[in-house]
Amino acid sequence: MKKSLLALPILAVCATHANAQSSVTLYGLLDEGLMINTNAKNVVNGKNVGGRQFQLDSNSGLQGSRWGLKGSEDLGGGLKAIFTLESGINVSNGAFGQGNTAFGRQAFVGISSASYGTVTLGRQYDSVNDYIGSYGFALSYGGSSTEHPGDIDNVNHSSRANNTIKYASPNFRGLQFGGTVSLGGIAGEISQSSGYTLGANYNHGGMGLGVAYEYFKNPSAAGAILNGNVNATTFNSLNSGYLGARPANSLQIIAAAGSYQIGPALIGAVYSNTKYQNIGAFGGATATFNDFELNASYRFTPALLLAGEYNYTKGNAVRGDIGDQKYNQFSLLLDYLLSKRTDVYMEGTFQTASGTSSTGAAAVADIGSLGDSSNNHQLVARVGMRHRF
Template identity: 65%
Template sequence: MKKIFIALSAATIAAPAFAQSSVTLYGVLDEAIQLNTNAKHVVGSTNVGGRQWSLDSLAGPYGSRWGIKGKEDLGGGLAAVFTLESGVNLNTGAFAQGGTAFGRQAFVGLSSNRFGTLTLGRQYDSVNDYVGQFGFGLAAYGSGASHPGDIDNAARTYRQNNSIKYASPSFSGLRFGGTVMLGGVAGSVSQNSGYTVGVGYNNGPLGLGVVYEFFRNPSNAGAVLNGNANAVPPATSTAFGSINSGYLTGNAPATSWQVVAAGGQYTFASAAIGMLYSNVKYGNIGHFNGATATFNNVEINGMYRFSPAAFVSAAYSYTKGNAVSGDIGDQTYHQFSALADYSLSKRTDLYVAATYQIASGTSSTGAPAVANISLLGDSSNTRQALVRFGMRHMF
């Protein structure tokens, strides 16, 4: 990715003579003609579905965004750092992430060559930092398609507001770190709060990662699964699909969200293979008498590069939910994805991506489970396909 560097002189910023500063403007414009074979289409009170052709700039391999990042050298290997990054819908000019101005990232902190980096603000969790890159949604060769409902956040749908993050330096490829999310609720230290920890290893062709995360009141307005500018109380939220809305909305939703995830990738000369496993629990669901809903997700993916400019990739994921009351929540999802990409230059490429999903069982709402690819909305039945003919430009 080519970046634009703006050097700020010491005189310009009125800083000590030894200080060196830089600001980087960067972004990705990912636009595609998109076909959804079973888009949500409600007539009366019934979702009858329908084929939909559209332009879409948010559901692709990267998702369109622009950002600014900066660094000021404070001497002795210490630097002040910041990032402001905004998702953008190219077709309307609107902010992504529910209209949040800098919805992708917004933080400031200190970075040390010796001790690591400490940052504060709206930030990604440890799934993103240590495991997400091994899943097809975030892999360098991936399609951007999330697991059903992105229940494990492996495609980083959700960010943490009011968070403190630590990331260690690399010790011969070994890294570790974590986050603490402050709830920000007066009179209750624990409400809406949470924490994550992760360990990763990247050395030569091998990459590995493992993560544990736990959050309280995850669907409350301002909490981890409902923290965008358009957040509303769980009782009125429509932000979740039927795979988990029965656990996160209405009266007395789940009081906790837990994720355990592990992944790895091995890169060959012209190919790569990756795997990801996650276990997700929505705990103490009040309107199910305190039951816990559990999901297990397994994914395998791979890539083959024909030349420096062209590659193909594919993935399969299996998601299984347990029943929490009778057959409610006993649901299964099979998802298949593929991508073909050709680079016109280091900054511009063309691609075709496709995802097909099959659902079965009974959803969290008690209705038959339906397909829902990449959080585009529940389809009308158990099958859905999404095809993108896209162009991506990076700067």
């Protein structure tokens, strides 16, 4: 009996030690708001006639609503097994996000070492997200309604890469780097729908700099980088002419960004060059988009933030004037923290378009993931609440 009693505290210590070696965390956030769209997509008898729209919306806030599980297990020798399963959700109706994909945001498992870096396998973000996204207004502040038109350069990680192997380095005195390789998985076609990305980031004091490169073959094929959800992706007139029948056979993105902190103010800039290459519908031509973003934020108090952005996107013509589209976009955000986990905010984005879209029709405004408007201007405003758990 005495031996049994003595064994109880020993077993308790061992159980505590074992539990300390592994952990699983449930986490998430809910971002819901009232959104006003002055020119929402509204197709009647095959024609987009537009229309003013008022709705509760869970997709166009500061961050996409989500829940997830992440965990780690200590393997000894400085190694950890890690995993993440993360699902987008629509608070307005309870549906899955990312085209009704169960774990559409992230799903990966891997090995992590403080000395050598991390290798993960699964559905993951690319290097543009990892090394450029934090400098952009959409990912840092305003969410998808403030992203570059159609998120053409994936700076707001609208597209995730399936079947992906990722390496991320440790932090070497402010320098981090990494890359991804995505396998197409097509029988008999090793390179079809495959791709790779590379990137690096350096932070020192109040300065940050990032660069990234991305290349994918057959980017609009089912399961590929631009069409990787369970349900097929619908492209807008911005690029649908390059990704429909006889689409581009490759996608290339080059991006660079930087920021500088001056007391409570932060100034940032992002440049990207996106190319849809060898477009069959246009005799092998290449469509190029150059995007320039300037953003700034000012924290008046620990709880009150004001942030703004100007973005200019220019496409080149691939035949005649087809594709010579231009977009000017302005965004503004006022955010107030009620606590460390809950905030309320107001934001708005105004965009104008000019030129001729990839379809040969007049370019129309295309804010975030909201789809084509019916003419060349659009305003989206939102009052929302975000809660993290």
